[in-house]
Amino acid sequence: MNSILHKDYTVVRDDYARAGKVSSDIKATLSTIGIPPSVLRNIAVASYESEINMIIHAWGGDITMDVFDNGTITLVFKDPGPGIPDLEKAMTPGWSTASDEARNMGFGAGMGLPNIKRVSDTFDIETSEKGTTITLGFTVA
Amino acid sequence: MNVQELIEKTGWTCIAAKEHLDRTVGGAYCGDLLSWVMGNGEPEQAWITVQVHMNVIAVAVLREFSCIVIADNASVPEEVLARAEEEGIPLLESGIPVFETAKKLVELGI
Numbered sequence: 001m002n003s004i005l006h007k008d009y010t011v012v013r014d015d016y017a018r019a020g021k022v023s024s025d026i027k028a029t030l031s032t033i034g035i036p037p038s039v040l041r042n043i044a045v046a047s048y049e050s051e052i053n054m055i056i057h058a059w060g061g062d063i064t065m066d067v068f069d070n071g072t073i074t075l076v077f078k079d080p081g082p083g084i085p086d087l088e089k090a091m092t093p094g095w096s097t098a099s100d101e102a103r104n105m106g107f108g109a110g111m112g113l114p115n116i117k118r119v120s121d122t123f124d125i126e127t128s129e130k131g132t133t134i135t136l137g138f139t140v141a
Numbered sequence: 142m143n144v145q146e147l148i149e150k151t152g153w154t155c156i157a158a159k160e161h162l163d164r165t166v167g168g169a170y171c172g173d174l175l176s177w178v179m180g181n182g183e184p185e186q187a188w189i190t191v192q193v194h195m196n197v198i199a200v201a202v203l204r205e206f207s208c209i210v211i212a213d214n215a216s217v218p219e220e221v222l223a224r225a226e227e228e229g230i231p232l233l234e235s236g237i238p239v240f241e242t243a244k245k246l247v248e249l250g251i
Contacts, residue, residue, distance in 0.1 A: 016194070016196060017195050019196050020199025020203065021199070023199070024202055037184075041204075041205070044203040044204070045203070045204075048179060048200070049176060105175075106174055106175040106196070107174075107176070107196075109175070111174070111179075114180075115176055115179060118180070
């Protein structure tokens with residue numbers, strides 16, 4: 001399978017003002033090539049939550065999007081750390097380590113990772129103190 | 142009902158994106174926790190919240206809400222108004238608490 005559309009983005013730590021910009025661009029880009037609204041909505045949720053996690057919890061990071069010729073879309077979110085100490089807890093709805101600053105802005109509901117997993121067709125996460133990589137797959141039905 | 146009709150029937154004030162009032166209001170969602178709203182909101186809903194920072198606009202755009210209704214006289218910063226204009230998401234001020242705001246929508250059959 002070959003990538004027919006590839007984009008790279010960078011997210012900056014604590015840059016709350018620009019949070020969501022990458023997700024908006026991903027959604028707009030995929031919309032222009034005719035990805036159905038139902039798939040776009042799931043991608044928007046997963047992308048936004050992952051982008052926010054990089055801003056709130058990680059030290060920023062890189063996002064890549066690929067659309068493949070077999071009708072699948074892959075999003076990879078790779079950050080340089082500090083990693084998720086307890087992944088099982090992080091996957092539990094309602095559990096959060098968000099800062100007071102983040103909570104004051106309505107983040108920290110503890111729904112980020114559960115939301116991402118729920119709306120993605122495939123979900124893979126690898127984490128250590130050297131960083132976290134989340135790979136999400138979506139199938140265009 | 143669209144956003145223009147909603148404004149006419151409630152008397153609420155539109156403070157941003159007045160060129161986009163033809164958006165259909167197909168329901169409503171109340172919430173201030175962004176991930177909760179992101180995970181449970183549906184397109185065309187009017188989103189009632191007291192959150193007024195930049196990320197509210199991002200969530201509304203990505204979730205395809207018809208408009209954002211700011212309750213309880215929460216004061217919206219200038220840069221947030223500018224982002225709402227840029228993204229074409231109408232911002233309304235109800236001037237009443239969240240519960241009263243939602244009740245008004247129920248009375249209108251939303």
